[in-house]
Amino acid sequence: MTMATHDKDTTRALLRLEHGSSSVRLRAALAIGTAPDPRFVDKLVERCATEPDFSVREMLTWALTRHAPSLTLPGLLGEVRSERAQARSQALHTLSKIGDRRAWPAITRELLSDADDEVARSAWRAAVVLVPEEERAELAEVLATQLGRGGRETRLSLSRALIALGEVILPTLGAATAKGAPAARQHALATERLLRDPDAGFEFAIEEAKRVVALGTPSQEER
Template identity: 55%
Template sequence: MTSTTPQDSRVANALSAESSSIRLQAALAVGSGADADYTELLIERCAIEPDFFVRDMLSWALTRLPSEIVLPRLHRELCSGGDQARSQALHTLSKIGDKSAWLWITREMLDDPDDGVARTAWRTAVALVPEDEKASLAEELVRQLGRGDRGVQRSLSRELINLGDMIEPILERAAQSLDPRVAAHARATELLRQDPESGFEAAISEARLMLTPGASSGKEPDAGMVGVESRVEPMGVQETMDC
């Protein structure tokens, strides 16, 4: 890690200690001191820290520092960092909550092949999106319906629901997709929006039942429902970020 003084070296050593509890305490101490000189140390550690709780403390420490120093460095991380670096930079942006960073959330990030990066990008985009951009973001996010495992799908449903009631007609349209995974995920999200207490597992099971022709009579699903994709065309979200 970058270090220029004995104090920097001590902090760097603590942040890279073998014990996760020592690393956690080090991040807490740096955040409590709110010393902007440690910005680089914190961001560099975010890119490689294996422990979730320590990473979260590192992000908290960064939120304690002047945003005019931290934001440009996070921007750089979004442009050139690896998967964990970009995911953690996005997470930190969502915690800082500076709406100007909305311009840094690109379609490429929302579509990222790494599920961790994409999920964090969805959450950050929803946290930072201006009111007049919500519809465009919703149209972009529904393109991800049907993606990944249950955890990924649950995350996407949650963020779509967090956009508010304006998502209803967009989900309704997506539920007409010929791709059964997309249609089921869209219907499950709408069911969950209407009844948040039902849980995602119950919602996706009910949605699949609704989409299975002859389910009540025990007939096999129509082969025409399988493997055909129909997604909503994207709109509004910037294609690339100016790095």
């Protein structure tokens, strides 16, 4: 293949990422990930910020993971500071999939408490993947400030992130249970229950936690 032909193929693939059909964009991202090329990276990162289709965004993330982290990290780390919520969320999601701990310093307290639920959830998932061992307890304390936030999916995401940190979260959950607002206490109790009994199910854990908080009765672990 001549250089000119290769350049034309690259240009064609990049243009397809902006095609009006989501299926065309999906196939373009798949093709780029199948044959990684440094010239694709900036466009992949840029497209993540605006792509409306979830499946295509997932393929864009996969395509980025197929490139060397040394190529993808600079652009993604820039995107986590974007004013566009989708850019922040998708960049954080991609960083969690890449798993390169050089990205850890970019996971700030501001991102972990971002006003946009999708951004915050992506930050929580990225944080538990990237956090150094010696900073897990501190991360648990920061995550605990979000207990009781949002609806079911947001709370479940936070519980999963905390549980991924392991038993280091127990002192933090204990403090939240003792001193937190009712919603935070319920969420902390449910998370602790799931840590001890992963098969309990989130709905059951939440309902049990509501009963404990409402009645002031001890949890199973306290009996």
